[in-house]
Amino acid sequence: MALSLIFSIFDNFADFKAIAFSSTITSLSGIILHFLTRKTNYNAGKKEGFIIVTIGWIVISMFGALPYILSGTVSSFTDAFFETMSGFTTTGSTILSDIEASSKALLFWRATTQWIGGMGIIVLTIAIIPFLGIGGMQLFAAEVSGVTYDKISPRISRTARQLWIVYLILTATLIILLLAGGMSFFDAICHAFSTVATGGFSTKNTSIAYFESAYIHYVVIIFMFLGGMNFTLIYFAIKGKFSSVYKNEEFKTYVIIIFAFTVFMALVLHIFKDHHPEKAFRNSLFQVVSISTGSGFITDDYEQWTPFAKIIILILMFAGGCAGSTTGGIKAIRHLLMFKNTFTEFRRLLHPRAVILVQYNGNGVESNIISRVLAFVFIYISIFITGTIIMLIYGLDFESALGSTAATLGTVGPGLGVTGPGGDYSSLPESAKWILSFFMLVGRLELFTVLILFTKSFWKT
Amino acid sequence: MPDLKLILNLLGKLVLFTGIALLVTILIAIIYNEDIVPDLLISAGLCFVFFILTYFFTKKKDLNPGKKEAFAIVALSWIFISAFGAIPFVITGYIPSYTDAFFETISGFTTTGATIITDIEALPYSLLFWRSLTHWIGGMGIIVLTIAIIPFLGVGGMQLFAAEVPGVSKNKISPRIKHTAQRLWLVYLILTIAEVILLLFGGMNLFDAVCHSFATMATGGFSTKNASIAFYQSPFIEYVIVLFMFLAGVNFSLNYFAIRGKFNVLFKDDEFKTYLKTVVLCTLTLTGFLLFIHHYHPEKAFRDSIFQVVSIITTTGFVTTNYETWGLFGIMFIFVLLFAGGSSGSTGGSIKIVRHLLLLKNTVLEFKHLIHPRAIIPVRYNNQVVSKDTISNVLAFFFLYILIFIFSSMLMITFGSDLETSMGATAATLGNVGPGIGHVGPVENYAHFNIASKWLLSFLMLIGRLELFTVLILFTRAFWKK
Numbered sequence: 014m015a016l017s018l019i020f021s022i023f024d025n026f027a028d029f030k031a032i033a034f035s036s037t038i039t040s041l042s043g044i045i046l047h048f049l050t051r052k053t054n055y056n057a058g059k060k061e062g063f064i065i066v067t068i069g070w071i072v073i074s075m076f077g078a079l080p081y082i083l084s085g086t087v088s089s090f091t092d093a094f095f096e097t098m099s100g101f102t103t104t105g106s107t108i109l110s111d112i113e114a115s116s117k118a119l120l121f122w123r124a125t126t127q128w129i130g131g132m133g134i135i136v137l138t139i140a141i142i143p144f145l146g147i148g149g150m151q152l153f154a155a156e157v158s159g160v161t162y163d164k165i166s167p168r169i170s171r172t173a174r175q176l177w178i179v180y181l182i183l184t185a186t187l188i189i190l191l192l193a194g195g196m197s198f199f200d201a202i203c204h205a206f207s208t209v210a211t212g213g214f215s216t217k218n219t220s221i222a223y224f225e226s227a228y229i230h231y232v233v234i235i236f237m238f239l240g241g242m243n244f245t246l247i248y249f250a251i252k253g254k255f256s257s258v259y260k261n262e263e264f265k266t267y268v269i270i271i272f273a274f275t276v277f278m279a280l281v282l283h284i285f286k287d288h289h290p291e292k293a294f295r296n297s298l299f300q301v302v303s304i305s306t307g308s309g310f311i312t313d314d315y316e317q318w319t320p321f322a323k324i325i326i327l328i329l330m331f332a333g334g335c336a337g338s339t340t341g342g343i344k345a346i347r348h349l350l351m352f353k354n355t356f357t358e359f360r361r362l363l364h365p366r367a368v369i370l371v372q373y374n375g376n377g378v379e380s381n382i383i384s385r386v387l388a389f390v391f392i393y394i395s396i397f398i399t400g401t402i403i404m405l406i407y408g409l410d411f412e413s414a415l416g417s418t419a420a421t422l423g424t425v426g427p428g429l430g431v432t433g434p435g436g437d438y439s440s441l442p443e444s445a446k447w448i449l450s451f452f453m454l455v456g457r458l459e460l461f462t463v464l465i466l467f468t469k470s471f472w473k474t
Numbered sequence: 475m476p477d478l479k480l481i482l483n484l485l486g487k488l489v490l491f492t493g494i495a496l497l498v499t500i501l502i503a504i505i506y507n508e509d510i511v512p513d514l515l516i517s518a519g520l521c522f523v524f525f526i527l528t529y530f531f532t533k534k535k536d537l538n539p540g541k542k543e544a545f546a547i548v549a550l551s552w553i554f555i556s557a558f559g560a561i562p563f564v565i566t567g568y569i570p571s572y573t574d575a576f577f578e579t580i581s582g583f584t585t586t587g588a589t590i591i592t593d594i595e596a597l598p599y600s601l602l603f604w605r606s607l608t609h610w611i612g613g614m615g616i617i618v619l620t621i622a623i624i625p626f627l628g629v630g631g632m633q634l635f636a637a638e639v640p641g642v643s644k645n646k647i648s649p650r651i652k653h654t655a656q657r658l659w660l661v662y663l664i665l666t667i668a669e670v671i672l673l674l675f676g677g678m679n680l681f682d683a684v685c686h687s688f689a690t691m692a693t694g695g696f697s698t699k700n701a702s703i704a705f706y707q708s709p710f711i712e713y714v715i716v717l718f719m720f721l722a723g724v725n726f727s728l729n730y731f732a733i734r735g736k737f738n739v740l741f742k743d744d745e746f747k748t749y750l751k752t753v754v755l756c757t758l759t760l761t762g763f764l765l766f767i768h769h770y771h772p773e774k775a776f777r778d779s780i781f782q783v784v785s786i787i788t789t790t791g792f793v794t795t796n797y798e799t800w801g802l803f804g805i806m807f808i809f810v811l812l813f814a815g816g817s818s819g820s821t822g823g824s825i826k827i828v829r830h831l832l833l834l835k836n837t838v839l840e841f842k843h844l845i846h847p848r849a850i851i852p853v854r855y856n857n858q859v860v861s862k863d864t865i866s867n868v869l870a871f872f873f874l875y876i877l878i879f880i881f882s883s884m885l886m887i888t889f890g891s892d893l894e895t896s897m898g899a900t901a902a903t904l905g906n907v908g909p910g911i912g913h914v915g916p917v918e919n920y921a922h923f924n925i926a927s928k929w930l931l932s933f934l935m936l937i938g939r940l941e942l943f944t945v946l947i948l949f950t951r952a953f954w955k956k
């Protein structure tokens with residue numbers, strides 16, 4: 014937060030006091046808590062792990078909401094909390110109708126919440142989630158050195174540090190490339206922060222569409238794409254081991270999904286909407302990558318596309334990037350395993366006595382993991398349906414209800430209807446905002462982490 | 475390669491059966507003194523010709539279908555009987571387009587109840603009877619299918635639920651299966667007759683009572699009136715139909731036990747309990763909604779709720795009110811129910827209660843696993859451990875169902891329908907319900923779709939009815955390999 018102060022100075026000290034004050038409060042609370050709980054040793058058990066992760070995101074969002082309120086930019090705590098939660102969960106849904114009216118310091122703080130959120134997710138997926146064994150993710154993290162299933166070993170901090178360096182390098186590269194494209198230094202930093210975190214907060218009302226530069230669009234596409242890759246793979250790629258990238262089945266699926274949808278969408282836009290071929294391709298690619306990685310940047314209002322294109326966008330909200338990336342959603346690996354399991358089922362029908370395992374990266378996958386993946390998808394869909402019904406009760410129209418639930422649960426950002434690219438979330442009722450904030454949290458933390466706190470067996474001794 | 479001659483032989487026999495059923499329809503035409511008797515005779519004649527041709531062509535075959543043949547026969551039988559069953563509609567000129575006639579007939583045989591006829595009351599009695607009869611025959615087919623053939627093929631985890639039925643062994647269709655099927659058909663017959671009597675008692679005429687009973691017990695949904703059950707404006711008739719729709723959504727082996735007085739078997743069954751709870755819970759929610767938001771009269775709110783809930787959950791598709799006027803919440807509620815389905819071993823379609831139950835149990839267990847990762851906690855159903863294979867089976871089914879739903883909705887949109895109608899029509903045909911949401915709601919029908927949409931929806935009815943895998947496996951490479 015203190016960093017935001019620097020930008021405040023450049024911006025004629027706008028909101029200087031507010032941020033300074035919030036920063037002080039936050040630091041003070043941190044110090045007080047530190048002293049209060051001083052003597053416990055740091056050996057978090059499993060149950061504590063679940064609580065820490067969930068409460069962690071809630072608490073930082075509560076404190077992170079302070080600058081918005083104290084600066085007077087956002088008047089209600091609900092809105093401020095929604096905005097901050099959207100930042101830390103790298104969702105990118107906003108309640109600000111006029112983003113450009115905010116001070117630079119605040120905009121920087123918005124982008125920073127996403128960047129911090131992204132860093133948090135990397136530790137989470139690489140270290141904590143496999144340790145907790147959620148939704149079959151242990152499988153995908155297994156190739157990361159330093160992860161043992163029973164406890165977080167000291168080597169994990171080294172892995173995390175390596176991945177953070179990757180994260181940092183990507184961010185720095187993106188800043189330089191965006192500067193080269195003619196963006197201002199401030200915009201370049203903010204956009205780099207929210208791109209690599211697959212967040213989606215922009216400093217402009219019209220998002221990336223504001224910069225009418227094909228170069229910037231393509232640069233952002235590439236980095237959104239990288240943000241949706243498993244960071245371990247990027248680490249290998251940086252070290253020159255490209256073969257491990259191409260051999261990875263999840264990566265291949267990820268590329269195929271994006272490629273197929275882009276081509277399809279480009280054709281739809283070109284044929285039905287008479288877009289210029291390059292523009293049709295660029296807009297399709299941008300929106301497909303942005304939605305499937307859960308970034309939520311936009312260069313073209315897809316609400317204006319055909320109804321068919323809108324359905325594709327809605328479906329893409331469920332895609333997600335790779336495991337071990339900063340993206341939300343169901344994720345490519347889970348889709349892949351479900352597909353494989355379904356097709357294996359056909360072979361099992363014909364050969365009922367044969368033991369046919371689902372294969373992933375050349376290894377057989379246990380049925381336990383498959384059942385976990387499927388449980389995850391089942392809960393995901395159940396929450397989506399329940400959420401949509403709740404939003405309908407609040408009086409939203411069908412499209413907006415579907416869109417806002419899918420977009421927050423998948424940490425995408427913009428939804429459909431009133432919450433689409435042309436609109437924002439400010440018009441929703443208070444309680445609906447709290448529910449959507451909850452969806453962002455649940456979706457971000459792989460469902461189980463949060464929902465397990467509501468089970469009876471969790472609280473039994 | 476499956477044995478094509480054998481398949482053809484059995485298909486010929488099924489078509490012969492269709493022809494015989496048509497003769498019954500001719501009887502109705504004679505009774506009501508209708509002038510379409512010759513047309514119907516030609517239709518029946520075509521069935522016999524087909525049978526004779528296949529019979530001589532495939533004469534000396536012994537009848538021992540293997541697994542692959544069984545898959546092909548099941549999928550093709552519904553197509554063939556629909557193809558021949560559609561002929562009367564076309565020849566008599568009441569449904570001039572063959573696409574429409576095929577849609578109507580497969581909707582009948584798959585017990586869906588989606589219709590393309592706008593003015594149902596304009597049809598002659600014989601054709602109305604034929605529509606209802608397709609439902610009833612379809613329902614009988616489904617009972618054999620779920621009791622005998624599906625467990626034998628091992629589709630979608632259904633072997634588990636049929637296991638308690640005597641006479642089913644998992645490796646081959648044993649002779650005892652015949653007894654089981656006969657017993658269940660007897661249950662089906664008794665329930666149908668009981669309903670006919672009760673409906674007569676409620677003031678319906680014999681013809682309507684028989685037709686509606688056929689459609690109810692098969693969880694079909696074809697009515698002889700344009701306004702469906704709403705035509706009668708009689709609470710008694712509505713409650714009777716609710717009761718029988720509910721019974722048709724119960725596993726027929728449980729109904730068999732119930733008729734023999736063994737009610738404890740019924741109430742010990744996990745699926746039945748879930749089915750009952752789902753119906754009660756949904757009815758109460760909807761009643762509350764209609765009472766407080768739409769200010770219905772309490773009795774009417776309850777009656778409309780329970781009728782629509784039972785009708786949609788069991789995938790019957792009768793209606794007594796236009797739920798499209800219930801606002802977005804009401805419509806969404808109905809839409810979600812399109813995916814429920816009745817019990818396994820009933821004539822209901824869709825995903826079915828037992829699969830929902832197992833999915834739910836598996837998900838809850840996953841939470842326990844998270845806290846106790848080393849503990850082995852299996853999913854239990856009716857006090858028995860469910861194997862991981864069965865769970866994976868059920869999950870694959872669920873995933874495939876959703877996938878087909880999404881993919882077909884998109885196709886419907888490309889064929890030119892709006893979002894709501896596409897989703898509604900897809901869910902309603904895939905789940906064999908009948909009326910959906912959007913432009914296929916209770917007061918509208920499927921007539922306005924273009925030809926491509928109608929064939930797609932017919933296909934969805936077929937795969938939905940035959941538990942997806944049975945049909946789709948024909949499209950895999952492994953099936954056609956030696």
